[in-house]
Amino acid sequence: MASDNTRKVPTGRLARLVNIGGLAGNVMTNVIADRVKDLSRGDKRSYGALVLQPKNIKALADKLSHLRGAAMKLGQLLSMDAGELLPPELSGLLEQLRNKATPMPHKQLIGVMESELGKNWIDNFSYFDLRPFAAASIGQVHKATLADGRQLAVKVQYPGIANSINSDVDNVATLLAVSRLIPKEVDLVPTLEEVKRQLNVEADYKLEAKHLKDFYSALQHRKDITVPKVYDALTTQHIITMEYLEGMSLASCTELDQSHREHIISTLLALFFEELFEFRQMQSDPNFANYLYDPRTSTIQLLDFGATRDIPLAVSEGYRQLLSAATNNNKQQVIDAAKAIGFFQNDIPEQQIETVVSMFMLATTPLRCDYFDFGKSELASQIKDMGLELSMKQGYWHTPPVDAMFIHRKLAGLYLIAARLEVKVPVQQLFAPYLTD
Numbered sequence: 001m002a003s004d005n006t007r008k009v010p011t012g013r014l015a016r017l018v019n020i021g022g023l024a025g026n027v028m029t030n031v032i033a034d035r036v037k038d039l040s041r042g043d044k045r046s047y048g049a050l051v052l053q054p055k056n057i058k059a060l061a062d063k064l065s066h067l068r069g070a071a072m073k074l075g076q077l078l079s080m081d082a083g084e085l086l087p088p089e090l091s092g093l094l095e096q097l098r099n100k101a102t103p104m105p106h107k108q109l110i111g112v113m114e115s116e117l118g119k120n121w122i123d124n125f126s127y128f129d130l131r132p133f134a135a136a137s138i139g140q141v142h143k144a145t146l147a148d149g150r151q152l153a154v155k156v157q158y159p160g161i162a163n164s165i166n167s168d169v170d171n172v173a174t175l176l177a178v179s180r181l182i183p184k185e186v187d188l189v190p191t192l193e194e195v196k197r198q199l200n201v202e203a204d205y206k207l208e209a210k211h212l213k214d215f216y217s218a219l220q221h222r223k224d225i226t227v228p229k230v231y232d233a234l235t236t237q238h239i240i241t242m243e244y245l246e247g248m249s250l251a252s253c254t255e256l257d258q259s260h261r262e263h264i265i266s267t268l269l270a271l272f273f274e275e276l277f278e279f280r281q282m283q284s285d286p287n288f289a290n291y292l293y294d295p296r297t298s299t300i301q302l303l304d305f306g307a308t309r310d311i312p313l314a315v316s317e318g319y320r321q322l323l324s325a326a327t328n329n330n331k332q333q334v335i336d337a338a339k340a341i342g343f344f345q346n347d348i349p350e351q352q353i354e355t356v357v358s359m360f361m362l363a364t365t366p367l368r369c370d371y372f373d374f375g376k377s378e379l380a381s382q383i384k385d386m387g388l389e390l391s392m393k394q395g396y397w398h399t400p401p402v403d404a405m406f407i408h409r410k411l412a413g414l415y416l417i418a419a420r421l422e423v424k425v426p427v428q429q430l431f432a433p434y435l436t437d
């Protein structure tokens with residue numbers, strides 16, 4: 001039998017569902033037992049309070065660790081879309097999940113390696129660590145070495161996960177409903193659809209490898225950005241073999257000097273503009289864990305191209321106009337550019353246009369000053385609050401163009417990182433090369 005932290009990842013739909021049934025039962029047993037205790041003591045906690053006790057959150061985290069990819073992605077999108085509405089227990093649960101991947105037992109891992117790279121897969125490496133050093137959302141990452149000494153990171157997908165994404169996402173939603181962690185006001189349906197769509201794309205490691213290679217080539221001229229090299233011969237639909245990068249995590253960069261922190265954010269924002277206006281391809285998941293930093297060489301290392309999106313020319317041009325108009329504080333031109341991007345397609349009252357435009361103006365504040373101090377500003381949370389307020393008002397956005405939502409999320413994510421690193425950066429100067437007349 002596998003040890004506690006290497007349980008076989010259940011591959012069948014039924015096995016996954018049975019897990020959930022068990023959890024609902026456990027939670028309810030805890031709730032009923034505590035209810036009886038409360039009654040005997042004369043206390044009366046609400047059903048919600050009983051469900052949200054730490055032991056139930058732990059039981060939930062234990063179950064979700066098998067459905068980690070679906071749970072984490074749903075958590076990520078939910079916290080972007082409905083941030084402040086979510087109970088703190090949900091962030092606690094997601095935090096637990098992030099740190100709590102259940103690695104595949106060796107036998108299962110070897111099975112995947114054999115079916116992807118052949119019976120003699122191990123001959124490709126001079127060393128392969130069977131224990132993963134990091135968890136991916138739907139897989140795990142191993143260190144390995146080539147015969148010539150080059151260090152590798154090998155990302156291996158959990159077997160069968162690609163076929164169970166849709167049911168996993170539904171199961172996680174059921175679990176969250178059982179645990180009452182999602183408030184009634186939050187409409188989960190569109191988020192669930194988006195989570196399924198994104199995870200299905202991310203399950204295609206060959207596509208991710210293609211995006212890695214696109215960015216590797218596109219960023220050859222940038223000495224301050226590194227993208228891991230992909231090893232095609234050892235990359236398949238379910239395995240990506242790439243160069244191992246040794247940078248420190250961005251979370252630990254809060255300890256570095258101001259100059260390093262400012263360099264990180266200036267580089268990431270310059271890259272954002274380059275992706276939007278030049279590559280017209282964007283890595284759309286600005287998660288802290290997707291960047292590493294090497295302070296010895298002052299290079300940012302980019303990981304995780306699973307969520308890369310192409311940006312249509314018209315959208316890219318529209319944002320160039322929009323950001324130029326916002327830099328010049330020209331609201332009418334902001335409205336025109338937003339229309340060109342695809343906002344305000346329906347007949348919308350003047351007042352609503354005004355509100356949406358003030359959101360754009362707020363988000364582009366850093367473009368209207370020489371240096372913007374993210375450390376001292378509440379901008380990231382103000383944007384989130386305002387976006388939330390608008391999305392709660394029925395029909396306010398009239399379904400904004402989907403590309404736009406990703407671009408906004410990416411920018412908001414970068415602002416959050418900038419706020420966390422407490423930096424002051426010249427955003428206007430970084431955008432200047434793209435400013436239209």
Ligand SMILES: Nc1ncnc2c1ncn2[C@@H]1O[C@H](COP(=O)(O)OP(=O)(O)OP(=O)(O)O)[C@@H](O)[C@H]1O
Nearest residue numbers: 134135136137138141153228243244245289304306
């Ligand atoms: N080339 C690499 N060099 C060093 N570490 C790596 C490399 N690739 C991945 N990792 C480690 O593995 C972790 C997960 O990888 P990655 O982000 O690609 O997976 P993912 O499935 O996209 O996960 P998520 O969606 O949770 O970000 C990274 O956060 C990093 O710690």
